[in-house]
Amino acid sequence: MNNKSVIELTNITRKFITQDMTTTAVDNINLSINQGDYVAITGPSGCGKSTLLSILGLMDKATSGSYLLNGIDVNKLNTDQLAEVRNKEIGFIFQSFNLIDELTVWENVALPLYYSASKGAGAKKAAVEALDKVEMRHRLNHFPTQLSGGQQQRVAIARALVMSPSILLIDEPTGNLDSHNGDIVMAMLSDLNNQGTTLCMVTHDARYANQAKRRIDLFDGKVLGSIQNMEVA
Numbered sequence: 414m415n416n417k418s419v420i421e422l423t424n425i426t427r428k429f430i431t432q433d434m435t436t437t438a439v440d441n442i443n444l445s446i447n448q449g450d451y452v453a454i455t456g457p458s459g460c461g462k463s464t465l466l467s468i469l470g471l472m473d474k475a476t477s478g479s480y481l482l483n484g485i486d487v488n489k490l491n492t493d494q495l496a497e498v499r500n501k502e503i504g505f506i507f508q509s510f511n512l513i514d515e516l517t518v519w520e521n522v523a524l525p526l527y528y529s530a531s532k533g534a535g536a537k538k539a540a541v542e543a544l545d546k547v548e549m550r551h552r553l554n555h556f557p558t559q560l561s562g563g564q565q566q567r568v569a570i571a572r573a574l575v576m577s578p579s580i581l582l583i584d585e586p587t588g589n590l591d592s593h594n595g596d597i598v599m600a601m602l603s604d605l606n607n608q609g610t611t612l613c614m615v616t617h618d619a620r621y622a623n624q625a626k627r628r629i630d631l632f633d634g635k636v637l638g639s640i641q642n643m644e645v646a
């Protein structure tokens with residue numbers, strides 16, 4: 414395995430303060446993710462999975478602690494820099510596929526390129542290459558509503574890959590899929606990891622968490638344990 418660090422969290426805590434109470438959603442977490450890793454974050458409802466993923470995805474800020482993304486201290490970035498780093502370095506995959514129904518498959522996949530400096534001529538080629546990786550090239554000119562749920566999630570994965578991000582952050586990728594399509598999407602994620610893509614996935618599904626190389630169990634915002642899945646790694 415490559416030892417280049419992608420994510421380095423040190424003593425990350427996130428507190429939510431409302432009128433009558435303080436909730437520590439993420440409590441003093443230390444986590445390293447290297448290039449080529451496949452990490453599953455799992456645990457019961459309310460244990461802090463989504464909060465942690467939002468911090469990793471630069472959509473939320475920790476109350477305290479340090480977060481290095483490719484060696485860059487994200488606490489020192491302003492809003493514009495955070496948006497740029499997020500678009501370039503992080504690919505997101507959500508439970509809901511979030512495709513735009515009015516755009517074709519390839520236009521959906523090319524969309525992140527239009528928010529970056531590299532927009533224009535190469536966009537369709539890059540989109541087709543990403544669609545190839547998820548075996549969806551044959552649906553290039555279809556619209557999302559013409560696809561099955563599993564196919565839509567594969568298009569969403571292609572969109573997450575199109576910028577060649579440092580890491581894919583994945584939130585309950587099979588939540589809207591039946592078990593057959595869920596298994597296909599999970600096999601595809603494992604394939605991508607075998608080809609070198611770094612993955613960090615949140616799931617409450619133990620079966621899928623065990624398909625990752627490393628499983629991190631959260632409880633009450635804390636890391637309860639970290640398990641290396643020997644048959645995968």
Ligand SMILES: Nc1ncnc2c1ncn2[C@@H]1O[C@H](COP(=O)(O)OP(=O)(O)OP(=O)(O)O)[C@@H](O)[C@H]1O
Pocket residue numbers: 429430431436437438456457458459460461462463464465617
């Ligand atoms: N914006 C917020 N304001 C106040 N409390 C919050 C906020 N967001 C999350 N929390 C609290 O933080 C804790 C962790 O929530 P989080 O959504 O991260 O859990 P989760 O593990 O993703 O849960 P689930 O599996 O149900 O999605 C919970 O107790 C939740 O109520």
